[in-house]
Amino acid sequence: MSGTNRADIKKGLSVSIVLKQDQRSGTLTEGIVKDILTNSANHHHGIKVRLQDGAVGRVKAIHD
Template sequence: MTTLSGTERKNITPGTAVSIVLKQDQRSGTLTHGIVKDILTKSAVHTHGIKVRLETGEVGRVKHIEAD
């Protein structure tokens, strides 16, 4: 299993399994796992991670992309 960086928009598509940091978890760094529903960041690259909405409705920045 390979882990891709979550800072590039091209690595993320709806349906991708990812680990994100929610706004309230930024200090602790707690990761939340889920499937991408929507990509919210418009730019191609973001240093803190691309912001996404998971299928559960949670919003956060991608830290890791779970690739097979």
């Protein structure tokens, strides 16, 4: 599942995000969603979230 729809993302979900500094390389960071920062219903680059460890980035994958 991609992270482009805000309705698919909930606090506590395990996700992979790409950090701002990793956008060129595409390196993914895994973590648990703490806050959802994007207000719009969807975003073509991924919904921006803050993980529990404080990392901020756009969701690229949602894990079960």
